[in-house]
Amino acid sequence: MKRFPISAVAAAALLAGVAAGPAAAQDFGPLQFRTEELAPGVHLLQGAGGNVLACAGGGRLLLVDADYEQMADKLLAATAALESGPVALAVATHWHFDHVGGFGALAAAGAMLAAHESVPGWMASPQHLDVLDHDVPASPAAALPRICVGDTLTLRWGDETIGLRHVAGHTGGDLVVRLHRADVVHAGDLFFNCGYPYIDTAHGGSIDGMIRGLQYVLTLCGPATRVVPGHGPVATPTQMRVYLGILEEYRHIVATEKAGGATLAEIVAARPAASLDERWGEAMFPPEDFIEMIWLSVP
Ligand SMILES: [Zn+2]
Incomplete structure (x- = not known):
């Protein structure tokens, strides 16, 4: 039994971090894109x-992610x-x-779509999200990626070299996207900043995959690298390392309690990382959800 009934848009809003309340969450109308230049082009x-990351090259744009379907017209305008x-x-x-919702509109506007090879199958049929207890409807065929990436792919895009690398972390089909020349890495939802x-x-997805994924992203970073998280502001590698430490600490706490025989309800009730929860448990997912996600993915 879930703590609250969750509508499609409320779940979307939770994933987006705009869950000020159900009324605010269901209204995409006032939301606009804010554009920030990270490097030339x-x-x-x-x-x-x-x-969303946009990379210009050769008179064309490459996008990494495409926000919600409801934001597609605004994305095209931006x-x-x-x-x-x-x-x-x-x-x-x-x-x-909240990352591929604009794919249908982009394809209709002439864009090719690419993703890890597991993505088209998941998008093509109804899915269910653990913990949120949320049903996701199938996407229309026109919104499905037709370029399927296995482990890695390297693209030349104008003067830029773009590296795509599969990791299994937030989902089993994450791609980390590195812009070599710009020194920018899009970590996707491995990183909620x-x-x-x-x-x-x-x-x-699993907590150990998240940790390995973030460790991998760190190997791509120099001191000046700009890390684009799935949600939240652009970060430095140092800031991402702090986030990784929080995940490692919480994973250790929950895994230790679970191995010792504690039930999920007992761990949630004990609030074993209350000091972390004060800082990190407000804006996106509450501690009880995070504990459950770790619980589901550790032995
Ligand atoms: Zn996600």
Whole structure:
């Protein structure tokens, strides 16, 4: 039995971090994209869902992620305002609807769609999200990625070299996207730079995968690298390392309690990391959800 009934939009809002309340969550109308230049020709677009990265090259744009379906018109307008050409390719960091919702509209506007090879199958049929107890409807065929990435793919995009690398962390089909020349890495939802993460344990995500994924992202970083998280502000590698430490600490606490025989309810009731919860348990997912996600994915 869940603590509260969750509507599609409320779940979407939770994933987006705009859950000020059900009324606010269901209204995408006032939300606009905020554009920030991270490097010449490379822009961060922040709307309602996951952070979108735009890379210009050769008179075309490559996007990483595409926010919600309800934000698609605004996303197209925000990309047009960059005056760097049409979106020719959109890459998904993972299959969630706050990251690929704009894919149908982008494809209709002429973009090719790419994602890890597990993504089209998940998008093509109804899915269920653990912990949130939320049903996700199938996406239309036109919104499905047709370029499927296995372990790695390297793209030349104008002057930029873009590396895609599969990790199984937030979901089983995450892609970490590295812009070598710009020294920017999009970590997707391996990194929620605003609160505890969601971990999609029904689709191959796990706390240990999250930790390994963040460790991998750190290996790509120099001191000046800008890390784009799935949600929240752009971070330094040092800030991401702090976040990794929180995940490692919480994983250790929950795994130790579980191995000792404690039930999920007992661990939640004990509030074993109350000091962390004060800082990280407010903006996105509450401690009881995070504890459950760890619980589901440790022995
Ligand atoms: Zn996600």
